[in-house]
Amino acid sequence: EAQVTQNPRYLITVTGKKLTVTCSQNMNHEYMSWYRQDPGLGLRQIYYSMNVEVTDKGDVPEGYKVSRKEKRNFPLILESPSPNQTSLYFCASSLSGGGYEQYFGPGTRLTVT
């Protein structure tokens, strides 16, 4: 089954404790992206990647890091999480760039206390 998977689905952590949210897709897509969803703001792009070893900032990259060492994986790293990073996070992938249909993972709900 073609899908985007994320882990963990739910995470509660404390301020400053480094964490990684994993994302993997099995569709051989070149493009991958991370979004956060907040009430009243819709989905906002954090980082994206056009291909292996190629990443770039989205609209809200502060406090986040990403890496793309393999085509299928695109982890999101919060090196020192803060309460304003409490949000619902989605990973997405696309066959042909970020401007077309993207396939989303199930989401990771992160709470930083």
Add this chain to the structure above:
Amino acid sequence: DQQVKQNSPSLSVQEGRISILNCDYTNSMFDYFLWYKKYPAEGPTFLISISSIKDKNEDGRFTVFLNKSAKHLSLHIVPSQPGDSAVYFCAASATGAQKLVFGQGTRLTINP
């Protein structure tokens, strides 16, 4: 600045009637528009799209209309079914841009 706006946070419609969800945009460079549907505890799923060279696109019960002069698009669902109850996001992109710009979402509730 919110380049894509969905001004109705929620909408309630009777089963069998038409649901109309609206979306406005400000960036005249946007040339591709999409609607996504999201159920609780799931990621958004692609529903329907339209290119700026068209003013209408249909897929079964779903039709998207684009009015470029008004910078407005709408999603029509006819007839509405209980399974259509979800949050609907409008999104837009510009040629060459590597992202979708999303609206805030509209929660649609279909009442039996």
